[in-house]
Amino acid sequence: MPKRTIPIARLKVGMYLSGLDRSWFHTPFLRHSFLIKDEKEIETLRKCGVATVVIDTDLGKDVENEPSLPKNIPDPPAVQVTDTTAADDRPAQAPRGSEPSSARPSPLQLAAHFSEARQQRERWLAQAKALFEKTRATDIIEARDAQTIVDNVLKTVLERQAACLAVLGLGQLDTSLQEHGLTVCTLALILGKSRNFSNDRLNQLGLGALLHDIGLAKLPHHMIKRPKTMTPAQQALYQTHTQEGRRILQKSGLTAPDLLSMISHHHQFEKPAEPTAGSASDTDPVKLISVIDQYDELLSGQTGLPPMSSSQALSHLYQRSQTHAEWQALVSSLIRVIGIYPLYSVVSLTSDEVGVVAAITPGKAHLPYLYICRDKFQRPCIPPEPLDLTQEPEGSRRVKELLDPRRCGVNIEQVLEQAAA
Numbered sequence: 001m002p003k004r005t006i007p008i009a010r011l012k013v014g015m016y017l018s019g020l021d022r023s024w025f026h027t028p029f030l031r032h033s034f035l036i037k038d039e040k041e042i043e044t045l046r047k048c049g050v051a052t053v054v055i056d057t058d059l060g061k062d063v064e065n066e067p068s069l070p071k072n073i074p075d076p077p078a079v080q081v082t083d084t085t086a087a088d089d090r091p092a093q094a095p096r097g098s099e100p101s102s103a104r105p106s107p108l109q110l111a112a113h114f115s116e117a118r119q120q121r122e123r124w125l126a127q128a129k130a131l132f133e134k135t136r137a138t139d140i141i142e143a144r145d146a147q148t149i150v151d152n153v154l155k156t157v158l159e160r161q162a163a164c165l166a167v168l169g170l171g172q173l174d175t176s177l178q179e180h181g182l183t184v185c186t187l188a189l190i191l192g193k194s195r196n197f198s199n200d201r202l203n204q205l206g207l208g209a210l211l212h213d214i215g216l217a218k219l220p221h222h223m224i225k226r227p228k229t230m231t232p233a234q235q236a237l238y239q240t241h242t243q244e245g246r247r248i249l250q251k252s253g254l255t256a257p258d259l260l261s262m263i264s265h266h267h268q269f270e271k272p273a274e275p276t277a278g279s280a281s282d283t284d285p286v287k288l289i290s291v292i293d294q295y296d297e298l299l300s301g302q303t304g305l306p307p308m309s310s311s312q313a314l315s316h317l318y319q320r321s322q323t324h325a326e327w328q329a330l331v332s333s334l335i336r337v338i339g340i341y342p343l344y345s346v347v348s349l350t351s352d353e354v355g356v357v358a359a360i361t362p363g364k365a366h367l368p369y370l371y372i373c374r375d376k377f378q379r380p381c382i383p384p385e386p387l388d389l390t391q392e393p394e395g396s397r398r399v400k401e402l403l404d405p406r407r408c409g410v411n412i413e414q415v416l417e418q419a420a421a
Contacts, residue, residue: 002056002057002058002059003018003054003055003056003057004054004055004057004062004063005052005053005054006052006053006054006055006063007051007052007053008042008045008046008050008051008052008053010063011036011042011045011053011055012036012042012061012063013036013037013038013039013042014035014036014060014061015035015036015055015060015061015062015063016033016034016035016036016055016056016057016058016059016060016061017033017034017035017036017053017054017055018033018053018054018055018056018059019033019053019054020045020050020052020053020054021050021051021052021053033056033159035059035060036060104358104359104369105358105359106420107358107371107416107417107419107420108416108417108420110343110344110358110416111413111416111417111420113160113162113163114163114166114167114344114412114413114416115413116160116163117156117160117163117164117166117167118167118170118413120152120156121164121167121168121182124149124152124153124182125178125179125182127145127148127149128149128178128181128182128210129176129178130145131145131146131149131178132177132178132181132214132217133217135214135217135248136217136218139218139248139251140248140251140252141211141214141248141249141252141254143252143253143254146207146210146211147203147207149182149185149210150185150189150203150206150207150210151203153182153185153186153189153206153210154189154202154203154206157186157189157190157193158193161190161193162342162343162344163343163344164186164190165186165187165190165338165339165342165343165344166342166343166344166345166412168183168186168187169310169345169404169405169406170405170406175296175300175302177213177216177217180213180296180297180300180302181209181210181211181212181213181214182210183296184209184210184212184289184292184293184296185206185209185210187209187292187295187296187334187337188205188206188208188209188285188288188289188292189202189205189206189209190337191288191292191333191334191337192205192206192285192288194333194336194337195283195288195333197283201285204256204258204259204285205262205285205288205289207254207259208258208259208262208263208285208289209262209289209292211245211249211254211259211263212245212262212263212266212289212293213241213245213266214245214248214249214263215240215241215242215243215244215245215246215247215248215263216241216244216245217248218241218244218248219237219238219240219241219244223237223238242263242264242265242266242267243264245263245264246260246263246264249263258285258286261285261286262285262286262289265286265290266286266289266290266293267290267293268286268287268290269287269290269291269293269294269320269327287326287327287330288330291317291327291330291331291334292334294317295313295314295317295334298312298313298316298317299313309401309402309403309404310338310402310404311401311402314331314334314335314338317331317334318331318332318335339360339365340365340366341357341360341365341366341368341399341402342357342360343357343358343359343360344356344357344412345357345402346402346403346404346405346408346410346412347368347370347399347400347401347402347403348399348400348401348403349372349397349398349399349400350397350398350399350400351376351397352376352377352378353372353374353375353376353397354372354373354374354378354403354408354410355370355371355372355373355374355384355387356370356371356373356384356410356412356415356416357369357370358370358371358386358416358419361389361390364390366398366399367389367390367392367398367399368389368399369386369387369388369389369390370386370387370388370389371384371385371386371387371415371416371419372384372385372386372387373410373415373418374410382418383418383419383421384415384418384419386419
């Protein structure tokens, strides 16, 4: 087995850390899966009270002549050993030159991580739906329930970021309140992580993102999905949802200034930036949510425009942000975290073939490693055919565009499982 549980005393430079007996927020490391590069990292883990760790011997050194700890050792109170190895935390790129193909995550691993992220999102959607329905009925947010959702999303974002991003594309085009809130929450945490937010700021950002439209829970159901055309009276009613959301938060005892600002001012995209005190414009949580809120509304067609693909929505936001440098910086950050052709994305080639991205090439993000699932005549390829675009002759096959898996009918998980068969 490639994974072993060992005492911290046996951890050495060159080992690949896969899990700890401490929750992520009890250490200064945002990820608990990385290659140990120096003794300082090991000493930091010791000072955090870590007693046992999980290592992955496929990705780093093994313990010489030492048996792993038995799996049935009980965890310390209130913490657990977290196995955090993920496709996006290991070398999830097509290898350079002489690097072996085994450096890529296997399609079976990718399929498993994707399936896990999809199932987790379904559970979170059910929890968010119950949270919003209870708020509608009682006028009170169950803060503990909201915090549980944010904690779970953040933990999965830190461990399975690529899979989290991918399953967002499986949501309904006509989004519900819980679908929209959970998508904005997930993307906000990913973007906040990329901006090096502290654990506390990530937590508050996630809570504000999840609840940013909570005021809509008090509006008539038909208003939640924002009709394509609204009368002046409907428009005025819709605009009250930010004030309603702020009132509900205050009534529920959620009164942190940044949290209230995220609920009150998340419709400010493109307005001249007025940074929150102590926040740079590109790390202002209100503005982060404003950009992501617009992005998801473009995807689902909530802005009055036809639903867009991810690349179309990002391009649209970037063009609109040109007149304000601070907004342009945030949109550019969102483009970077989503990626040009992200892991798990479905793409069409200049040859009219269709494939699923299985690895990203370092320094050559436009030349990913794919599994071709449809040939140039759109006939299924079973099993899918691997294609490393870095090995294609100049002027040969290249990625033409990103496709929406919902519209083109590609089952990403099934393609990866077929590739592993």
